[in-house]
Amino acid sequence: MEREVIIMRLDKFLKISRLIKRRTLAKEVADQGRISINGIAAKASTNVKVGDELSIKFGQKIVVAKINELQESTKKEDAQNMFTILREEKVGE
Template structure:
């Protein structure tokens, strides 16, 4: 799955266009490598998203296309 779509499905970033812009601005990393919006993620990858006030580091646990809001937290595990 593309990183921009995963960030939107997991509710880490609210909209896919915002997730795409974050990748283009160099604020998203997959396994400590700068991510492009179309980069694929796999289970077990470490994703870091730098926001204006801080950073969020997660481990990918599941990848799913259709996720309810309540189940989105099950897609990842917070690190740090």
């Protein structure tokens, strides 16, 4: 029996996982070209799946996270289970 691959919009994942607190802000960050999925620039409407690696530029910092699970909704204390921070890098001017 084939396992169904669950996908979710990038902006929704960022909000539910609380990597970015608001969906409108997640959309802005994505549409400014500050997020990539597996090394490819992503828009807010790009679909993500378990195992994808996100790279998000927050000001002078780049956060790289791996998606562990996708959920339609989650409690605040469970949100960090949806991803693993692989590394954080400071970006020089």
